[in-house]
Amino acid sequence: MDIKKIPVIMDVDTGIDDAVAIMLAMSSDKIDLKGITVVAGNQTLEKTLHNTLSVVEYFGRSDIPVAAGADRPLVKELYVDPATHGESGLGTAKLPQPTIKPHALDAVSFLRETLEKSEDKITLVPVAPLTNIALLLTCYPHVKEKIEKIVMMGGGAFEGNMNAVSEFNMFVDPEAAQIVFDSGVDIVMCGLDVTMKSYTTMEDILALKATDTKAGDFCAEAFGVYYDRYVSNSRLPGCAVHDAVTITYLLHPEWIKTEKANVKMDIDGAETYGQTVCDFRPDRDKTNDNALVCLDIDREKFVNLLIKACEYYK
Ligand code: RIB
Ligand code: CA
Numbered sequence: 001m002d003i004k005k006i007p008v009i010m011d012v013d014t015g016i017d018d019a020v021a022i023m024l025a026m027s028s029d030k031i032d033l034k035g036i037t038v039v040a041g042n043q044t045l046e047k048t049l050h051n052t053l054s055v056v057e058y059f060g061r062s063d064i065p066v067a068a069g070a071d072r073p074l075v076k077e078l079y080v081d082p083a084t085h086g087e088s089g090l091g092t093a094k095l096p097q098p099t100i101k102p103h104a105l106d107a108v109s110f111l112r113e114t115l116e117k118s119e120d121k122i123t124l125v126p127v128a129p130l131t132n133i134a135l136l137l138t139c140y141p142h143v144k145e146k147i148e149k150i151v152m153m154g155g156g157a158f159e160g161n162m163n164a165v166s167e168f169n170m171f172v173d174p175e176a177a178q179i180v181f182d183s184g185v186d187i188v189m190c191g192l193d194v195t196m197k198s199y200t201t202m203e204d205i206l207a208l209k210a211t212d213t214k215a216g217d218f219c220a221e222a223f224g225v226y227y228d229r230y231v232s233n234s235r236l237p238g239c240a241v242h243d244a245v246t247i248t249y250l251l252h253p254e255w256i257k258t259e260k261a262n263v264k265m266d267i268d269g270a271e272t273y274g275q276t277v278c279d280f281r282p283d284r285d286k287t288n289d290n291a292l293v294c295l296d297i298d299r300e301k302f303v304n305l306l307i308k309a310c311e312y313y314k
């Protein structure tokens with residue numbers, strides 16, 4: 001019996017962990033990756049687009065359309081993160097220059113057209129600032145009926161990484177995030193609560209390398225300075241592969257602990273601008289719940305999934 005594939009469009013700011021998430025999605029026979037849209041975030045749009053094209057071509061999936069989107073947030077100035085992802089956006093990994101070109105349509109037009117033409121509802125997997133997704137939902141609200149759900153990497157119920165309360169993807173474009181959380185589309189929020197538990201230790205990185213595959217080699221190279229930064233800057237014994245948790249949720253939701261909540265974006269707090277305020281109170285008005293918040297993961301199974309994905313690229 002044919003497995004019914006999950007139709008997916010990813011939205012990325014490639015980035016080291018974005019690249020791993022894309023590699024994981026492309027390795028799965030359960031996912032029909034219909035396209036990848038790109039936004040500025042970890043690095044400028046020029047670099048995140050270049051990196052995404054490089055990753056798709058390097059892993060042999062030049063058939064997957066890549067469309068360029070917003071080069072800056074809706075309101076704020078762009079904030080990039082070379083300290084974490086390097087000047088290139090892919091850390092110390094060196095990929096061949098891409099020969100493939102971006103799709104003729106811009107990201108929002110590509111999203112709109114693909115959603116309108118699809119017979120099935122499509123799951124959107126944004127792992128970046130939500131600028132493209134917010135523009136889509138604002139300009140073309142009718143496409144909401146063709147979105148199965150949004151499985152995002154972003155936010156945090158109980159922690160931040162840009163400050164005490166704000167996570168990078170939300171911090172870069174809080175106004176876009178507010179539009180998405182208030183859109184009425186079903187959301188699965190893979191925030192820092194789960195992604196900071198989704199780390200690869202040096203032992204795990206060596207196991208990825210030991211697959212002796214182009215994917216394992218890529219991870220080992222890209223994780224170089226990324227690992228050092230995480231181990232020196234956080235309490236983790238490894239580097240958080242944030243974005244790959246979204247694809248892991250799609251493939252194995254049973255590995256991830258979730259809780260329903262009402263999530264609101266703070267876009268005007270002096271100290272809390274960019275916070276995802278998650279209301280889990282038992283006596284809240286649950287009719288306002290708009291997200292399934294991910295809180296924990298079976299880390300060993302997560303790492304083994306990444307290793308298995310690398311072996312796909314033998
Ligand atoms: O906070 C982590 C998120 O910010 C990840 O998506 C990473 O790629 C960066 O975009
Ligand atoms: Ca990202």
